[in-house]
Amino acid sequence: MEIRIYDSELDLLGVIENQVSFIWTRRYNEAGDFEIHVPITERNRNLLRVGNLVYKTGFTDAGVIEYIILEESNEKNEITVKGRFLVSYMDRRVIKGTHSYIGNAELIMRQLLSEDTEAIPRVVLGSLNGFTDEISFQCTYKNLLTYMSKIAKSFSWGFRFRPDFNSKQIIFEIYKGTDKSITQGVNNRVIFSEMYDNLNSAIYTENSQGFKTxxxxxxxxxxxxxxxxxxxxxxxxxxxxxxxxxxxxxxxxxxxxxxxxxxxxxxxxxxxxNGFVSSFEYETQPDVNFTYRKDYDLGDIVTVKKDSWDIAVNMRITAVQEIYENGLMTVTPTLGNPLSETIDWEDK
Structure with missing residues (x-):
């Protein structure tokens, strides 16, 4: 795996060396995040600067460095770098004025980014999906990323900023995962279970405390x-x-x-x-029975069965954590929403 570093103009600066660990967490309708641990070398120090971009070759996402720690002791000589994916640029923008939005939700998301906030350098609108879902809300001087996430969650959509390093553009895309659960018969089914030997560990959560009807x-x-x-x-x-x-x-x-x-x-x-919250977090190898990013990906609906618990669920993958250590990669998908979250639409 090669981790490339770019500047904010999308120009390649170089490739980091000798990473100790790399955690890459993709999120369906929020900003993903990452964490890198590398030895302190002159090369790594020069590349890993706040504001520079981190990109894994062959992937659609990139992150922006927001946090750096240099630590030296008898036991450690390491740089720790943290940040969020490029959609976090929207966290730097405010929807100016008071707006009433009534109509097609996909078009409204595009309008929020392209018309009702200050332009983000190099960001352009991607192709229209033709989603027909309607929405109606009003906001006054609110955070752009917060409202993008609210709308996307309302319709089970994902969104991302996809960098195109050749054209020097960052493309805003809205997308929706595919139903690959056992209950449908159109797409190839994806099942994680002990029987398939692709369920290494599991955490299942139910929470009704905030449930309202x-x-x-x-x-x-x-x-x-x-x-x-x-x-x-x-x-x-x-x-x-x-x-x-x-x-x-x-x-x-x-x-x-x-x-x-x-x-x-x-x-x-x-x-x-404020619905009844349930989630399933499990660890799997990226290529046992089903290949990650080929047979299933972030946003897809899959089936997870834990026979010893008498639990079988069909849920959307809302987050995927990729961990690279000691030459090995493990994947931990999260299905559903692990925590009850109140979407506050109120302007205060």
Whole structure:
């Protein structure tokens, strides 16, 4: 494996040498991250600078160095480098002003990047997928990466900044993984289980603490004049209610139906982010029965079976951690969302 270092202009600076370990964590709809440990040499010191880019040959992602430690002792002489993938550039931008977004979610994501924030050098829009999903929300001076992640999670999409070192461009792409679970019959199925001998270790998590089934979304107005919409269902002990303050959504320039649709969307997003959380994290070899990045990849839906626990799940791969040490590579995919996460759409 070759790790190349580029400057922010996408010009090649060189290749790092003698890496001790390399952890490369890809995330489906958030910024991935990485960590590198290398000996302190003049070459490595010159290449590993804050702001430079890290790229594994043959892959679609690249990272930007944000954090460096030089450590020297009787036991260690090492540089530790950490950073996030290039979509973290969006963490440096704010959506300026107050905007009401109603319509095609894919087009809105592209608009957020290309029109409603300061341009990011070398970033260009990739090809349209033609996704038809609709969304309605409003925001005022909010972080671009945060809102890109919110929209992508709403529709189970992934997004990335793909560097093209030949054209010196960084291409923004939205994509969706493929269903390769045992329950479908169109694509080749991918199954991880003890029977297939490709399930080295496993951690299964369930969490219902933040689970909600119905919300009352409050819009603008006071007292009895305030607009409320109900979203969700449930009865008896299965009913888990909450309220959502959506007074930040302005009714100005919206019809009553459009305004209530925006409030309903806020409620749907809240329920989506406060669902019953389950996740499966497991370790596998990258080429046992199924080859990583060929038979399955980040964003795909696969089947994991743990017969001794009587658990079989079909879930989307939302993160993949690749670890390179001592000449070996291990892959740890995470299916589902390991932690309950509240998507806060409110402007405060």
């Amino acid at each position: 119905k919300v009352y979304v409050g819009g603008q107005g006071e007292g009895s004049a305030r607009t409320w919409v109900e979203v969700g269902v449930g009865e008896g002990l299965d009913l888990r209610e909450d309220t959502v303050n959506a007074s930040d959504i302005s009714s100005e320039d919206l019809t009553q139906a459009q305004y209530e649709a925006a409030l309903t969307q806020r409620g749907l997003e809240y329920l989506e982010s």
